[in-house]
Amino acid sequence: QKEVEQDPGPLSVPEGAIVSLNCTYSNSAFQYFMWYRQYSRKGPELLMYTYSSGNKEDGRFTAQVDKSSKYISLFIRDSQPSDSATYLCAMSAKTGNQFYFGTGTSLTVIP
């Protein structure tokens, strides 16, 4: 079983829609959770960073962590064509020296 599971999609939504991206994990020791956005032929760009449980909001983006279910989510409100990219979740145990990445979900926002 992989440490981190992420639905690869692809996901296609109309502009303005609310997007929900999810990852599940198996290691209960994970404490750090991140979401990255990766445009085609570019490096991953950090979007959200959460330590332990709870919600974190930044503009149109909300990250949620449910440690009891080993489930994390990223919500994008009022999605824009510029949000079209691959979204990667990542997580690590307390030491933070090894991160495990999901395989990424490809998102297309249609104008």
Next chain:
Amino acid sequence: DAGITQSPRYKITETGRQVTLMCHQTWSHSYMFWYRQDLGHGLRLIYYSAAADITDKGEVPDGYVVSRSKTENFPLTLESATRSQTSVYFCASCKGPNGGYEQYFGPGTRLTVT
């Protein structure tokens, strides 16, 4: 503010050749990482370094060598390149203890081994 840079951005080499990929960061981050990204596998950790002269293996270290004599540089060497090492390679860094573990990535090196 250059951040984290990688060179070369593109490289084509032949099987059996030695290749070195360079990574340089200007943030004085303690931790540096090398990943490879392949379709269907996502990002996989090759090696990481917690500080100068301290390195450790990740998930897929075979066939790779790293060194870190200076905090800002973390070169990755393929000692004898194989076709299975054709991939996109990303370098990343983070502050580490007391500074945060969120990783920041470079633009990547696209390596083709023929």
